[in-house]
Amino acid sequence: MSEHSNNTMVELIKVSKTYHPNIQALSGVSISIRSGEMVFITGRSGAGKTTFLKLLCKMELPTRGLVEIDGLDIRKMRGNNLSYLRQQIGVAYQDFKLLTDRTVSENISIAMEVSYRKPQIIRKRVKALLEELDLSDKHNSMTGDLSRGEQQRVTLARAVANSPKLILVDEPTGNLDATTTARVMEMLIGLNNSGATVLIATHDHTIYRDVEHRLLELRGGQMHQLRDGVMQ
Ligand SMILES: Nc1ncnc2c1ncn2[C@@H]1O[C@H](COP(=O)(O)OP(=O)(O)OP(=O)(O)O)[C@@H](O)[C@H]1O
Numbered sequence: 001m002s003e004h005s006n007n008t009m010v011e012l013i014k015v016s017k018t019y020h021p022n023i024q025a026l027s028g029v030s031i032s033i034r035s036g037e038m039v040f041i042t043g044r045s046g047a048g049k050t051t052f053l054k055l056l057c058k059m060e061l062p063t064r065g066l067v068e069i070d071g072l073d074i075r076k077m078r079g080n081n082l083s084y085l086r087q088q089i090g091v092a093y094q095d096f097k098l099l100t101d102r103t104v105s106e107n108i109s110i111a112m113e114v115s116y117r118k119p120q121i122i123r124k125r126v127k128a129l130l131e132e133l134d135l136s137d138k139h140n141s142m143t144g145d146l147s148r149g150e151q152q153r154v155t156l157a158r159a160v161a162n163s164p165k166l167i168l169v170d171e172p173t174g175n176l177d178a179t180t181t182a183r184v185m186e187m188l189i190g191l192n193n194s195g196a197t198v199l200i201a202t203h204d205h206t207i208y209r210d211v212e213h214r215l216l217e218l219r220g221g222q223m224h225q226l227r228d229g230v231m232q
């Protein structure tokens, strides 16, 4: 992203997040994630997984501490810098945030238009993503009419459409059966193999049980490393 890019994509130093009135979601989290890593973040409901991801895309600001993405302090990012950052980060939200009165392909295309891609390139990309996620027959469906599992995959397609360098996914498989889960994971692993840094917040142990990627757990507001990762 930045011209001075080193090998660290995400750096948190002593980060705390307190929500009003006095909910301490994160307390003194320090973690460094290298460019090209794939990392699973687990932890009980309410442990702060979503909060952690929101800090990385500046949807929330830390109460204390430093958050750097690709060497840049998110607090100092404004204007062009901030929109550039947002273009380089793809986020699949836990609550989807889809435009429910728009079609599946519109939801993905709109996300791509901000990157000024040509209409025919957008159409091709949308088609390929929907095929990959087994959603081809939903191309023209309103996202509000889809099942939760289908909405979840549209959210993922939208997050990765612009081939971002940093992909944040929040519970990507919560509503999916085993076969569809495997398909989603295949996509994320493929993107990671092509160089994207991928962070996945999840309760679903089946998706991290049999892989060798790094595994973190949020507990008591702090980050614990349960497993080292090997770079794939
Ligand atoms: N906007 C907010 N205002 C107040 N409290 C919040 C807010 N967002 C999150 N919290 C609280 O912060 C804590 C961490 O929430 P967070 O959503 O990050 O957890 P999580 O690990 O993602 O949980 P889940 O597994 O259920 O998605 C919880 O106690 C939650 O109630």
Ligand SMILES: [Mg+2]
Pocket: 049, 050, 051, 094, 170
């Ligand atoms: Mg969450």
